[in-house]
Amino acid sequence: AQTVTQSQPEMSVQEAETVTLSCTYDTSESNYYLFWYKQPPSRQMILVIRQEAYKQQNATENRFSVNFQKAAKSFSLKISDSQLGDTAMYFCAFMKLRPYDKVIFGPGTSLSVIP
């Protein structure tokens, strides 16, 4: 069975600084997708970034980038130039492709951006 671990329940960062959120997962699958979702206090689930396991290049979306280490089963999220609006819960998620697109979520990391 797949599992997703986020070892940092809470983190904080100064505004404009860079922070990295950790995520590890366990799977025997060779092809899968990984995601980071953001949940602000409004409680919406917002997709931040996605990574296909067959792609070696790390995904980037503006200030958000990932460090995907497939052999180590690690998928960390780096937020550059942190902004107050980045304050949220962040969930790492694994999506298995077959037999269906089952998504496994990690427990989340609560990030606070300090002015």
Add this chain to the structure above:
Amino acid sequence: DADVTQTPRNRITKTGKRIMLECSQTKGHDRMYWYRQDPGLGLRLIYYSFDVKDINKGEISDGYSVSRQAQAKFSLSLESAIPNQTALYFCAIGTGNNQPQHFGDGTRLSIL
């Protein structure tokens, strides 16, 4: 209009009551999901449906039931609510084409 609409947004009820949470979508996706979020546990899958006639249990289906009334509607019921079902509930939709799931805004349910 939002792609995925959940009603109600918040609900407080008493132990033993029957509760229905509703989800509707405007994207025309075949796949719909119900998750529950608890602190420190992330989101866990309760039920999922690939079409109107295909409904499947997730990892924590005990105490819950679902109904897929139409392609666009997927409701979650708690037949006899208990306090440990207090949680934030999310409905999500998907295409099944390796695309990320898209979530509603959640229903916060409190059972006293």
